[in-house]
Amino acid sequence: MNADGRTRLNQTPEWTALAKHREELGDVRLRELFAADADRGTAYTLRVGDLYVDYSKHLVTDDTLRLLRELASATDVFGLRDAMFRGEKINTTENRAVLHTALRAPRDAVIEVDGENVVPGVHAVLDKMADFANRVRSGEWTGHTGKRIRNVVNVGIGGSDLGPAMAYEVLRAFTDRSLTLRFVSNVDGADLHEAIRDLDPAETLFIIASKTFTTIETVTNATSARSWLLAALGDEAAVARHFVALSTNAEKVAEFGIDTANMFEFWDWVGGRYSYDSAIGLSLMIAIGPDRFREMLDGFRIVDEHFRTAPAESNVPLLLGLLGIWYGNFHDAQSHAVLPYSHYLSKFTAYLQQLDMESNGKYVGRDGREVEWQTGPVVWGTPGTNGQHAYYQLIHQGTKLIPADFIGFARPVAELSDELKAQHDLLMANFFAQTQALAFGKTPEEVRAEGVPEELVPHKTFRGNHPTTTILAPELTPSVLGQLVALYEHKVFVQGAVWNIDSFDQWGVELGKVLAKRVEPALTEGAEVEGLDASTKALVATYRELRGR
Numbered sequence: 001m002n003a004d005g006r007t008r009l010n011q012t013p014e015w016t017a018l019a020k021h022r023e024e025l026g027d028v029r030l031r032e033l034f035a036a037d038a039d040r041g042t043a044y045t046l047r048v049g050d051l052y053v054d055y056s057k058h059l060v061t062d063d064t065l066r067l068l069r070e071l072a073s074a075t076d077v078f079g080l081r082d083a084m085f086r087g088e089k090i091n092t093t094e095n096r097a098v099l100h101t102a103l104r105a106p107r108d109a110v111i112e113v114d115g116e117n118v119v120p121g122v123h124a125v126l127d128k129m130a131d132f133a134n135r136v137r138s139g140e141w142t143g144h145t146g147k148r149i150r151n152v153v154n155v156g157i158g159g160s161d162l163g164p165a166m167a168y169e170v171l172r173a174f175t176d177r178s179l180t181l182r183f184v185s186n187v188d189g190a191d192l193h194e195a196i197r198d199l200d201p202a203e204t205l206f207i208i209a210s211k212t213f214t215t216i217e218t219v220t221n222a223t224s225a226r227s228w229l230l231a232a233l234g235d236e237a238a239v240a241r242h243f244v245a246l247s248t249n250a251e252k253v254a255e256f257g258i259d260t261a262n263m264f265e266f267w268d269w270v271g272g273r274y275s276y277d278s279a280i281g282l283s284l285m286i287a288i289g290p291d292r293f294r295e296m297l298d299g300f301r302i303v304d305e306h307f308r309t310a311p312a313e314s315n316v317p318l319l320l321g322l323l324g325i326w327y328g329n330f331h332d333a334q335s336h337a338v339l340p341y342s343h344y345l346s347k348f349t350a351y352l353q354q355l356d357m358e359s360n361g362k363y364v365g366r367d368g369r370e371v372e373w374q375t376g377p378v379v380w381g382t383p384g385t386n387g388q389h390a391y392y393q394l395i396h397q398g399t400k401l402i403p404a405d406f407i408g409f410a411r412p413v414a415e416l417s418d419e420l421k422a423q424h425d426l427l428m429a430n431f432f433a434q435t436q437a438l439a440f441g442k443t444p445e446e447v448r449a450e451g452v453p454e455e456l457v458p459h460k461t462f463r464g465n466h467p468t469t470t471i472l473a474p475e476l477t478p479s480v481l482g483q484l485v486a487l488y489e490h491k492v493f494v495q496g497a498v499w500n501i502d503s504f505d506q507w508g509v510e511l512g513k514v515l516a517k518r519v520e521p522a523l524t525e526g527a528e529v530e531g532l533d534a535s536t537k538a539l540v541a542t543y544r545e546l547r548g549r
């Protein structure tokens with residue numbers, strides 16, 4: 001029993017039942033499951049919003065799904081979900097509400113945190129963002145010298161970078177192509193250098209995005225960006241026309257020298273990795289315009305409402321979360337691949353890495369005790385078809401079980417030429433072929449029947465049985481992007497709830513930050529740093545020598 005009155009997850013009857021069921025299923029074959037049920041390919045599908053979700057190619061039966069749902073019920077996933085939507089402080093280690101869903105709530109919704117309705121504030125900021133975005137887009141907001149803003153550089157890291165950077169790529173076809181958007185995150189000076197080297201400072205707007213406004217990478221890059229601007233424009237007053245801030249910390253923004261009138265606010269109940277639909281999305285809104293941004297929020301809301309109200313049997317985020325638990329906890333899968341068949345989703349998996357791994361990469365439960373079960377997987381992947389010519393070999397014939405999500409679209413984006421649009425069928429032929437090959441493989445008999453010499457038969461055999469989810473949408477639109485992101489947000493939520501971990505803190509990133517601060521004087525001044533281990537000491541000495549210090 002836990003301190004919080006819950007039975008340890010791995011001692012619940014539901015967990016034990018799943019372990020037993022896993023044993024009974026043994027090496028169940030997808031070929032057999034499909035042969036036994038002619039309707040499987042349509043029965044094991046769900047729809048949410050524009051998303052058609054096929055989970056038939058999973059190593060599950062009706063019993064598996066029932067047992068997984070029973071686990072979700074025993075761990076009160078829906079109870080925690082309701083507490084989240086109500087604005088309760090379910091981020092217990094930081095004593096904060098978790099309300100990214102309020103960022104896309106309609107104007108007339110009422111969601112209270114500490115007795116205050118947060119929705120009017122959300123819409124006030126959205127309106128202020130829209131007004132500013134329109135002024136930049138129309139040329140009404142000019143730089144210090146009166147020149148039109150043509151370049152927007154978002155300076156932020158983690159959740160203050162990955163979301164808008166990803167979404168900007170995804171929605172490129174909807175962006176104002178006359179604007180150049182760049183994203184600077186790395187404290188490696190090369191990042192800022194490459195982002196600004198060909199820009200005219202007089203035409204450049206910096207958006208400094210940082211929830212805390214204390215993140216060393218962002219503050220450092222922002223300071224260098226300001227020096228670059230002032231070196232060219234030579235007037236402190238220029239900062240007000242070329243720098244705006246996105247933050248929860250007005251005091252630090254003012255301290256940095258940005259007028260808080262040029263600050264777009266959000267709140268401590270928005271986690272960094274759940275924030276790109278808040279003020280953190282300003283760069284995206286400038287690129288795609290407020291209307292498209294609102295369409296994206298509508299997409300988020302479709303999936304929020306589905307997650308909040310759909311019964312367990314048809315609740316897609318619940319299903320996806322539970323499938324991940326099935327493989328991670330009952331098949332020892334260590335990773336999860338997300339393989340979008342859209343070039344525009346090139347940063348989508350990187351975005352999901354933070355969303356999933358910073359949320360659920362934890363070995364301590366809500367009760368303060370170490371968990372005795374696997375938690376979040378390693379999330380990885382790049383767009384198809386590129387991966388097919390790189391690492392798919394390992395997924396097909398390696399020794400590891402890698403469940404994967406395949407995300408594809410029926411229609412190519414509208415602005416492609418007819419010839420390029422025609423390539424879409426080839427892209428999607430690969431998309432469908434891969435999940436088929438992964439699921440059903442190729443038997444030795446099938447290989448032999450092709451006349452392959454016997455010694456090559458084992459090499460050309462595909463065991464198959466690699467589980468995949470296929471997510472198919474009509475077209476890549478702002479709304480569909482919102483739907484996809486909300487789907488993964490809630491999937492991650494489900495898993496954290498079952499594993500009884502706090503998915504909304506990130507203490508694991510702190511130690512490295514503290515140590516970096518301590519080590520820096522050793523590099524720059526050769527200072528004696530207390531407590532350096534022998535390896536790091538020698539590395540620092542070698543670094544200084546190579547650096548010519």
Ligand code: F6P
Nearest residue numbers: 158159160210211212215272509
């Ligand atoms: O170090 C991790 C982290 O706190 C993330 O959770 C966050 O998204 C990122 O740093 C950036 O933080 P901030 O927006 O406060 O600069």
